[in-house]
Amino acid sequence: MPGRPLTRRTTVGAALVSPLVVTACDIDPPSRDSGAAAPTAPPPEDSELVAGVVAALVRARAVVEAATLSQPDLTALLTPVATAHAAHLEVLSGAVADADVPAPAPPTIAAGPARALGAVRRSEQRLLREVRRGCLDAASGDLARVLASMAASTAQHGAALADLPAGGEPS
Template sequence: MPGRSLTRRTAVGAALVAPLVVTACDIDPPSRDDGSADAAPPPPEDSELVTAVVAALVRARSVVEAATLSVPDLTPLLEPVATAHAAHLQVLEGAVADADVPTPPPPLVPADRAGALTAVRRSEQRLLREVRRGSVDAASGDLARVLASMAASTAQHGAALAEPPAGQEGS
């Protein structure tokens, strides 16, 4: 399957976002002067926000999994999305009690390629809205940076999954 062509705008955007993504995917604060490496818990006002983001990630991950089960040919296209969701959940792991992590019912994803991709795109858009909201509302600067990085990643994956405009399939 041929990839999308790389435009100058995409290349410049990737060059600007890549350092942010690489440096912002960790919510552990710098080590304390006393030598202990204990991470401080997120501020209490961020607890609900983190729980909401984790829930959105779990839902999005379940849609991607359902789409690959429903249409196995989508696995190579959706694998980077699934990998990003797993990495984002790993970053936030421990910030939410296991009891607060939802177990969503299996989503119903159409068995055709177009329908499955539409379901994934919609799910990614919902996730992007939740992560963007979290990055704006976070009381912790570290958390805000991590969520902004996750939003950038989710937006990139959404762009990669976007259908080309009518008449531009070959460009």
């Protein structure tokens, strides 16, 4: 049976998995004790890393919000991205103090759906780099797994946005 053709999504997935497979040997196995509560804060050595990821998520979410406000026609397309950012922030919310969550100035989005979508694409690429770096640098195996999941989600949304034509409408 012939193999499936290589797609952009498959390539992005393989690129993300490769560094994680190499580091998987260093990740602590999940706890078998079902009565143990998950830690709400990262180990001290991961605190700065988590704060950086949260800041990147907040910035990315601000770009998505600005894009949908400036180009309401993109709302349906960008809603899954915004929903993912909200879920990721919720997961990490107990790991950083509220005072450490930045409140970025609203980004300026250039007029036109193609430019707004381009700003979101660039923002998602920056977020992906930050989350992937966090996966590799995390001291906690649990945190590395959470960040790996976030990286996969971000990569998937980025690939879906990259597959759109310049006008932002699915073909």
